[in-house]
Amino acid sequence: MTEPVVPETVPTSIDLRREYEEAGIGEVFRQLDSELVGLAPVKQRIQETAARLLVERARRKLGLTDEPPTLHMSFTGNPGTGKTTVALRMADLLHRLGLIRRGHLVTVTRDDLVGQYIGHTAPKTKEVLKRAMGGVLFIDEAYYLYRPENERDYGQEAIEILLQVMENQRGDLVVILAGYGDRMERFFESNPGFRSRIAHHIDFPDYADDELLQIAELMLAKSHYKLSGHGRAALAKYIEQRRRQPHFANARSIRNALDRARLRQANRLFETSDGPIDAIALSTIEAADILASRVFAIAGQDQKVAQ
Amino acid sequence: MRITQGAFSFLPDLTDQQIAAQIDYCLGKGWAVNIEFTDDPHPRNTYWEMWGHPMFDIKDAAGVMLELQACRKAYGDRYIRLSAFDASHGWESIRLSFIVNRPKSEDGFMLEREEGAGRRIRYRTRAYATDRPEGARYD
Numbered sequence: 524m525t526e527p528v529v530p531e532t533v534p535t536s537i538d539l540r541r542e543y544e545e546a547g548i549g550e551v552f553r554q555l556d557s558e559l560v561g562l563a564p565v566k567q568r569i570q571e572t573a574a575r576l577l578v579e580r581a582r583r584k585l586g587l588t589d590e591p592p593t594l595h596m597s598f599t600g601n602p603g604t605g606k607t608t609v610a611l612r613m614a615d616l617l618h619r620l621g622l623i624r625r626g627h628l629v630t631v632t633r634d635d636l637v638g639q640y641i642g643h644t645a646p647k648t649k650e651v652l653k654r655a656m657g658g659v660l661f662i663d664e665a666y667y668l669y670r671p672e673n674e675r676d677y678g679q680e681a682i683e684i685l686l687q688v689m690e691n692q693r694g695d696l697v698v699i700l701a702g703y704g705d706r707m708e709r710f711f712e713s714n715p716g717f718r719s720r721i722a723h724h725i726d727f728p729d730y731a732d733d734e735l736l737q738i739a740e741l742m743l744a745k746s747h748y749k750l751s752g753h754g755r756a757a758l759a760k761y762i763e764q765r766r767r768q769p770h771f772a773n774a775r776s777i778r779n780a781l782d783r784a785r786l787r788q789a790n791r792l793f794e795t796s797d798g799p800i801d802a803i804a805l806s807t808i809e810a811a812d813i814l815a816s817r818v819f820a821i822a823g824q825d826q827k828v829a830q
Numbered sequence: 831m832r833i834t835q836g837a838f839s840f841l842p843d844l845t846d847q848q849i850a851a852q853i854d855y856c857l858g859k860g861w862a863v864n865i866e867f868t869d870d871p872h873p874r875n876t877y878w879e880m881w882g883h884p885m886f887d888i889k890d891a892a893g894v895m896l897e898l899q900a901c902r903k904a905y906g907d908r909y910i911r912l913s914a915f916d917a918s919h920g921w922e923s924i925r926l927s928f929i930v931n932r933p934k935s936e937d938g939f940m941l942e943r944e945e946g947a948g949r950r951i952r953y954r955t956r957a958y959a960t961d962r963p964e965g966a967r968y969d
Contacts, residue, residue, distance in 0.1 A: 625889045653897065657890025695892040 537581040546619045548573055555612050559605055560741065561734040568725045569613070576620050593722040594622060594697045595689055597665075597711075599704040600727025603773030606701045607661065609727075613699065614659040623697055625657035633667040636681040644677040648684045656695050665700035666710035686716045730773050735762045739777050743808065748785065753810035761813050764822045780816065787812040831938030833871050836911060836927040846895065849912070849930055853891035856914035861925055862886045863894050864915060865901050869908045869967040871936070871957050881905075884915055884922075898930060907933050907968040933959075933968035 543549065552573075555566060579592045594617065598606040611628050618626025631651050638644040652660070662668070670676040689698050700707070700717070704726065711718040730738065736759055743749055750758060758780075765776055788808055792800060834840055844852070856863055863885050866878035881901040885894055894912070901910055910931035915922040937958035944952045959967040 624892075627889050649896070649900075653885065653893035654887055654889070656888070656893035656896065692892065695890070 534584060537584060539577060539581060542577060542581060546577070546621070548577070548616065548619055551612055551616045551619060554615075555609070558612075559608060560737045561730055562605060562609075562727065565605070565609060565725055565727055568723075569609070569616070572723055572725075573616060573620070576617075576622060580620060580622070591694045592622070593693060593720065595721045596697070596699045596723040596725060597707060597721050598699060598701040598725050598727060599707045601703060601729055601773060603775030603777075604727040604729060605774065606727055607663070609725075610659065610661045610699050610701070614697075617659065617697060623658055624695075627655075627658035628661055629655040629658060630661045630663060632663050633678065636662070636668065636685075637677050639677075641677075644680040645684060648681045652684070652688055652696065656692075659697045659699060661699045661701065664702045666702050666706040669710055669713055671713060682714060682717075686720065689720050732759065732762050732766070735774065735777055738774050739781060742778060742781055748781075748806050748808055751807050751809050754808045754813060757810040757813040761816060761818060765818050768818060768821060780813075780818075781808075783816065784808050784812045787815055832936055833873075833909075833929075833932075835873060836913075836929055838928045843932070844928070844930065849898070850891040850895055852926070852928070853894045853912070856926060857888060857891065859914075859916070859925070860918065861914035861916045862922075863888065864913050865894075865897055865910065866913065867901060867905045867908045867910045867931075869933075869964060870960055871909060872939075872955070872960070878909075878911065881910075902931055906931065909933065935968075 552566075552570065555569070559566070576592065576594075579588070582588050596613070598610065600606055607630065610630075614623070614626050614628040617623045629651065635651055636644070636648045638647050668678045668682055670678055685698065688696060700721070702710070736755070739758055739762075740750065740755075761780060762777070765771055765780065770776075785808070791809070791812060792804065838844060853863055864883075865881035867881055868875060868878040882897060885897065888894055898910070898912070908931070909929060911927055911929045913927040914925050916925045917923075939955045939957050942954040942956060944954065946952055
């Protein structure tokens with residue numbers, strides 16, 4: 524129905540550096556660098572991916588290929604390692620490269636895709652796909668889509684619709700699957716269709732202790748709080764202890780810890796204040812606010828048991 | 831007889847690419863696009879069936895085109911139109927409406943004249959299609 528568009532003049536050479544500047548990719552990377560602490564391997568992979576897509580785009584411009592590149596990705600890593608944030612930047616990057624038309628990110632989990640009774644799943648999945656058209660569909664904890672223990676699970680239906688759209692409408696939509704590394708691996712093993720349609724795998728490493736401390740300070744600075752000297756030392760100890768306990772979720776655990784510390788700080792100020800207090804007191808997190816955490820109590824108990 | 835309702839109806843039928851471009855224009859204005867179908871072509875028939883809900887949170891024409899293909903698959907033998915709703919002044923009002931699918935053969939209309947008292951004549955138009963029951967009009 525639609526005739527292939529033949530460009531009037533096919534250029535004979537392309538300046539990659541200028542393409543890079545014109546697409547504004549450098550800006551995305553600067554933003555990535557300033558927003559995300561650490562994650563060097565991830566940034567490296569994104570840079571490589573961007574370079575590859577830039578070359579691919581140049582090749583298309585020269586008429587060397589006209590297949591739309593496969594852009595579907597999988598982000599694997601522990602919780603709280605910045606997968607969603609990177610997905611947001613990735614959508615921006617793909618939009619700047621002209622590979623997707625809109626550049627918005629639609630984040631969904633199993634609940635948004637899979638229905639509860641027969642005939643409920645397909646409309647739900649299609650609804651989500653419709654919203655994501657022209658942008659990036661980010662499926663968090665994608666392995667939940669497939670439940671091998673329940674053969675009447677409707678997840679399979681959602682998977683089939685997804686695979687079909689991922690194959691047939693590559694130009695309209697980019698799908699990013701995210702989840703823990705080992706469980707995603709098992710998910711791909713039981714759904715080989717996904718593995719073959721995903722071109723880019725990016726692995727998110729855990730944050731180191733000092734990176735988490737840096738993240739904590741960034742988070743506090745964003746809401747105009749700061750750590751006192753002792754508070755900083757206490758938080759470093761807290762991170763060390765928290766990591767050994769179950770359900771550790773990297774930056775997310777830190778954010779929750781800071782929320783609770785702010786609660787305790789408010790309480791402390793309220794109970795100890797007997798006169799006017801200044802802005803510095805209102806915005807400083809002291810060691811006591813952090814040391815009151817349950818994490819230290821549990822760690823203490825463990826030590827007693829060990830002794 | 832080719833019916834002419836809504837915008838672009840004196841032009842040749844729009845291609846999918848042109849339809850998508852119109853949808854993109856509507857989305858760019860912040861309008862919600864809706865798909866409707868009917869097999870009663872009378873111009874005063876305002877009760878077209880809705881194909882799902884109006885699509886309020888779509889960012890790109892590809893999403894609407896997906897629904898349009900599905901509607902064509904189910905009701906390819908009927909009239910299908912797209913309408914765009916503008917809610918910027920607090921209530922939904924139609925800004926653009928055009929036909930995107932027609933039956934293979936359009937039977938046209940019968941013009942009936944009815945003689946009244948004196949030399950009065952009342953005119954009535956009736957689509958031939960509506961002689962047959964709903965759902966079997968364009969088989």
